[in-house]
Amino acid sequence: MAVLPSERVGAASAPSGRTAAPATPHTPASPSAATAGAARPRPVHGVRTADGVPLHVEIRGHQGPIVVLSHGFTVDSGEWSPQIAALAHRARVVTWDQRGHGRSGWGDPAHATIDQLGQDLATVVDAVSPCGRVVLGGHSMGGMTVLALARQHPEWFGTRVAGVFLVATSAGQLVSDGPLGVLHAAARRAGVLPAVLEGARRAAPLADTLPWRDSAVGRWLVRRLAFTPDASDEEVRRLQAVTESLPLPVSSAFSSSLLAHDESGSLPALARVPTTVVAATGDRVTPAAHGRRIADALGPRARLVLVEDAGHAVNQTHHEVVDAALLDLVDRLRHR
Numbered sequence: 565m566a567v568l569p570s571e572r573v574g575a576a577s578a579p580s581g582r583t584a585a586p587a588t589p590h591t592p593a594s595p596s597a598a599t600a601g602a603a604r605p606r607p608v609h610g611v612r613t614a615d616g617v618p619l620h621v622e623i624r625g626h627q628g629p630i631v632v633l634s635h636g637f638t639v640d641s642g643e644w645s646p647q648i649a650a651l652a653h654r655a656r657v658v659t660w661d662q663r664g665h666g667r668s669g670w671g672d673p674a675h676a677t678i679d680q681l682g683q684d685l686a687t688v689v690d691a692v693s694p695c696g697r698v699v700l701g702g703h704s705m706g707g708m709t710v711l712a713l714a715r716q717h718p719e720w721f722g723t724r725v726a727g728v729f730l731v732a733t734s735a736g737q738l739v740s741d742g743p744l745g746v747l748h749a750a751a752r753r754a755g756v757l758p759a760v761l762e763g764a765r766r767a768a769p770l771a772d773t774l775p776w777r778d779s780a781v782g783r784w785l786v787r788r789l790a791f792t793p794d795a796s797d798e799e800v801r802r803l804q805a806v807t808e809s810l811p812l813p814v815s816s817a818f819s820s821s822l823l824a825h826d827e828s829g830s831l832p833a834l835a836r837v838p839t840t841v842v843a844a845t846g847d848r849v850t851p852a853a854h855g856r857r858i859a860d861a862l863g864p865r866a867r868l869v870l871v872e873d874a875g876h877a878v879n880q881t882h883h884e885v886v887d888a889a890l891l892d893l894v895d896r897l898r899h900r
Contacts, residue, residue, distance in 0.1 A: 603652050605659075611691045613663065613684050615675055620667035621660040621688055624648060628655040629726065629897055630693045631890075634685060635659070636704030636732075637822065638807040638815055640666030643703065646883035647890055655699075655894055658692045662709065664814035676817035678705070678825055682712025689713075689724070697726040699894060703879055704850060705818075707733025711827035711834075718833035727897050728839040729890055731879050732847050734854035735861070736826035777808040790877040792846045803877060831861045840867045840893045842886055844874035867893075 605622035612618050622641070631651060633644045641659035651657050661668040662681055689698055702710040707730040714721055714728075721728075776782070786804045787795060839862055843855025852870060859868035869889045871882050879886045 603648050603657075608658070608691055611660075611688060613671070613680075613687050615671055615680075617663050617669040617671040617675075617684075619660055619663070619669070619684060619688065621658065621691065623656060623658045623692060625652065625654075625656040628653075629699055629894060630658060630696060631655045631699045631701060631729075631894060632658040632660075632685070632689060632692065634681075634700070634702040634706030634709045635662065635665070636706050637818065638665070638810045639803070640806065642666075642806070643877075643880060644701075646880060647701075647887055650883075650887035650891060651894065654891065654898075658688065658698075660688050662706070664817070665810060670814065673813065673817040676814070677821040678708050678712050678827070679716075679821070681705070681709040682716050685709050685713045686717060689720075693724070697724055699727045699729065699897060700725055701729035701731070701890065702733060703731040704733055704876065705822065707731065708735075708822075708825055708827060711735055711830045714833040715827055715830035718830070721833040722836040725837060727837050727893050728834050729842075729893055730839065730855070730858065731842040731886060732844055732850050732855070732876050733858075734825065734850045735828045735831060735858050738822060738825055738850070738854075778804070782808060789849055789875075791875040791881065792873055794873075795875070795881060799877075799881065803880075828861070831858065835862045835865060838865055838867075838893060838896060840869065840889050842869045842871065842878065842889055844871045844876065844878040844882075846874055847876045847878070849876040 603624050605624050608621040608623055611621045620641075633641070633647065635641050635643050640661045644657075644659055648657050648659070663684060664670045664676065685700075689700075692698075700710045700713070702708070710728060710730065711733075714725075717724075783797075783800050783804055786807060787793070787800045790803055791800060839859075841855045841859045841862075843850075843852040845852050855868065855870075859866045867889070869885070871878050871885050874882045874885075
């Protein structure tokens with residue numbers, strides 16, 4: 565089923581025939597004093613999950629719809645900095661560090677699952693908007709968190725949840741193709757996948773003490789997975805520092821859930837609300853086909869934005885495109 569409207573940003577033209585804006589990489593502009601004031605964070609104290617994990621939650625802005633943004637795997641809420649600046653004076657922006665990431669607590673490694681993250685997001689929504697409506701945004705694993713919430717609370721979509729913004733994410737079959745997909749399928753067929761994952765989990769604390777951070781190999785891997793070849797060394801090093809600050813026991817604990825991720829059954833709930841799906845054509849982590857599948861399943865209320873020559877970190881490297889798509893969604897909901 566075709567998805568309308570669909571936009572390919574950075575190509576010669578969009579499917580509608582309109583000329584598309586160039587999707588060249590940009591670094592966030594320095595905010596004006598007024599914008600900086602509107603983007604000043606205020607902590608939301610006392611947010612704890614059902615299993616007692618303290619979550620670091622911040623809110624910015626004083627008027628407009630509430631937009632709750634969930635970050636991706638191995639990073640923290642700081643990845644949304646460009647979008648926070650873009651939403652200044654337009655919305656109240658809530659960011660939070662997912663369990664084990666950033667300034668949030670960790671808890672039992674057995675609870676390092678996408679399902680648990682969906683429950684954690686529900687806790688955040690209850691804390692910041694117990695009665696009002698919210699827009700939910702998620703990048704990569706953060707998008708999976710939104711999908712998990714949609715499965716757990718489908719009744720929220722169209723009532724408490726007014727719209728959804730998904731960036732470089734997947735509803736399932738995350739390793740269905742490519743070299744990683746081949747290895748994953750082979751390990752499953754051989755029946756050794758659980759043992760491999762358990763071995764990695766047990767080795768993680770020791771591996772975490774080794775001097776592997778800030779290596780050239782790590783930079784190559786970050787560049788290949790998150791960026792396109794034209795990314796600057798500064799961009800790569802900045803993301804490498806953030807991703808490598810996550811303890812290996814945390815990343816290894818989430819591995820099983822990420823590999824088994826399948827929230828395709830939650831998409832009918834999202835189809836009830838305006839949803840924008842942003843996919844990057846150069847994304848090697850969640851290829852653009854994953855975004856297309858989500859948009860196709862959501863139907864005519866979905867907007868698909870394809871960003872040419874962008875990688876997994878599209879919300880940072882091509883933030884002006886992502887900012888515009890998010891502002892369009894928020895502004896449309898403001899006038900409903």
